[in-house]
Amino acid sequence: MFKFSTFAFALSCVGLIRAAVIDGLATRTSSSSDTCACTTGPLNIAGVSCGTFHQSDNFCFCMSELDSLIQNSNNPIIQFARFFDVDLIKGALTQMVHNAESRSDCDRPDFSAPSCSRDNVCGYKCHDGYKDCGDTCARACSTARLGRKRRSVPTEAKPDYWGARVQRTCEQGWQACGVPGADRRAWECVDVQRDLESCGGCASGISSSLTGQSTGVDCTTIPHVSDVSCISGGCVVHRCLPGYITSPSGDACLSRDFVDRTPLSIVGEKIFDIAAAALSL
Structure with a gap:
């Protein structure tokens, strides 16, 4: 009897700790203060991989919209994750946010909602008829309040x-x-x-x-590119569409067929040059 009571008490403590963690996140992610990030990498829940987010997926969100994301997202990885307990999904996504390099603590003005993106992790959009006046949302923007x-x-x-x-x-x-x-x-x-x-x-x-x-x-206009970044003022191609591979310089996508033929063409040109030189002697 004593052992059972101890075990039940331990389970109740685990439940309280989980609830405290979630409540703490909800407190930290109020309408004015939030933690946002663009995440990449695998989403693992209970030892099961639900899929991998790539940079090109632009999977960005804020902690304040975590519930809505889990319930309404059309992302196939999130849809697969719904087979698990909601608290487990929240825990996994929260861990990804806190481990993300792009993680930012964001302050938003009143009458706004998060609009997280890779270009602006702390982005927001004014709602309820309010206009974006630079650093605040107002019914009308005066000259003094322009962004x-x-x-x-x-x-x-x-x-x-x-x-x-x-x-x-x-x-x-x-x-x-x-x-x-x-x-x-x-x-x-x-x-x-x-x-x-x-x-x-x-x-x-x-x-x-x-x-x-x-x-x-x-960089987004590079032909046949699938995943690309701008690093130190230069386009860096990470992935190309099927049938293409990254160029040696890393800033373009080359046809795989062209690359496969290139060594033979180079050899042919060298042989022609050698033969021409021999005939001129």
């Missing part, structure tokens, strides 16, 4: 004036770039060392937005 990330400059200003003015507002290492499809005076500060669509420079620069010339590279 520091995006502004407009006088219409009569020359392009070189635009570039000099907006560049001073960017963080160190970032570059002022024109906003494609927006007013030619609109701009945004871009981390051209890591931005996937403006890698190494602006995809549409302030001074070049009028001419349509591009100084950067949109």
Whole structure:
């Protein structure tokens, strides 16, 4: 009888600890403070692998939306995970968030919901009719409350004036770039060392937005690419579509058939060169 009571007490303690952990996460992930990340790697639950998240999956979420993610996500890995207990799924996903390199503690304004992505882990969207005014959500944005990330400059200003003015507002290492499809005076500060669509420079620069010339590279437009990153201002291909392999330089995808034929063609050219040289003697 004593042994059974001890065992029952131990089980109740485990249940209380699990509940305390989950309650603690719920407390930490209020509407104003949250922990967010983009996760990669296998999702293991109770020793079973539910699948592997790759960088190209862009699987990003915040702890505050964990319940909704488990219930509503169309991701096949999450759908498979639903065969397990909800608490086990939460524990596995929580562990992935805390181990992720992109993990960030995010503060969001009132009247907003998380919008986590690889480009902006702490991103958010205003709701209930409120507008994004830079660092707050309001019914209307006054001039004094405009976001520091995006502004407009006088219409009569020359392009070189635009570039000099907006560049001073960017963080160190970032570059002022024109906003494609927006007013030619609109701009945004871009981390051209890591931005996937403006890698190494602006995809549409302030001074070049009028001419349509591009100084950067949109890594997502590399033909036949499946998984790519912008690292130190250069596109780095991680995976290619079936039938293609990463080039030796790591910035393109080459046809597997072409690569298989290349050594023979090189040998043929060398033989031709040697024969031509011999005939000229």
